Amino acid sequence: MKALWDEFNQLGTEMIVTKAGRRMFPTFQVKLFGMDPMADYMLLMDFVPVDDKRYRYAFHSSSWLVAGKADPATPGRVHYHPDSPAKGAQWMKQIVSFDKLKLTNNLLDDNGHIILNSMHRYQPRFHVVYVDPRKDSEKYAEENFKTFVFEETRFTAVTAYQNHRITQLKIASNPFAKGFRDCDPEDWPRNHRPGALPLMSAFARSRNPVASPTQPNGAEKVQPASKQKVCDAQVWME
DSSP, X not given: OHHHHHHHHHHOOEEEOBSSOEEOSSOOEEEEESOOTXXXXXEEEEEEESSSEEEXXXXXXXXXXXXXXXXXXXXXXXXXXXXXXEEHHHHHTSOEEXXXXXXXXXXXXXXXOEEOOTTOEEEEEEEEEEOOOSTTGGXXXXXXXXXXXXXXXXXXXXXXXXXXXXXXXXXXHOGGGGGGOOSOGGGSOGGGSTTOOOOOOOBOXXXXXXXXXXXXXXXXXXXXXXXXXXXXXXXXXX
16 A cells, blocks of 8 residues: 555645544555564554644645644553464464554543544554563563654544545545545546555664664665564565
């Protein structure tokens, strides 16, 4: 879905937040490599503010403007992939999709959804955690935890879409929005048809302080598994 994420990002991605919780579209999907096939890993996501500002959409100029300082921070939450923990072999054999993750603006939410402030900008972060079997595993927390950030996935949380071009692209590319379409699926642009979306093929930029130097093609150099199991993990967006 990288091409689709890029297309939304060029317009300024918006994600709906509701009291009951709304799934993200595009869905966050990754492909993992370089894990120890027999080791256990947990995969999770969280969302951090891009800045300390609140925004409003100016319809006359079709642009986002700063409306003031950010609202008080929402309760920090993480979303664990429901298959966690699982062996590296399981994670690597297929695309990992966070299609169960939901966004809400309900500060009292008790369903475990990610709580966000509407009209604020957020950056999703993807984390890989090696389940260290050693009794003193807390000593190795940094090397057992790795964060990946795909900047093209940042978005503005909204209760209703502001940019009409975002609305049109969501309807054209989301198979669950078919009830809002007024055209035949065969008339959609080829790369907007469900099941025909290009795969993401760019490496994430790691925020792990112990990550190794980056190679020219953007892929992190792989460390021997015997040294740092989690730092072997490489992630492609799908």
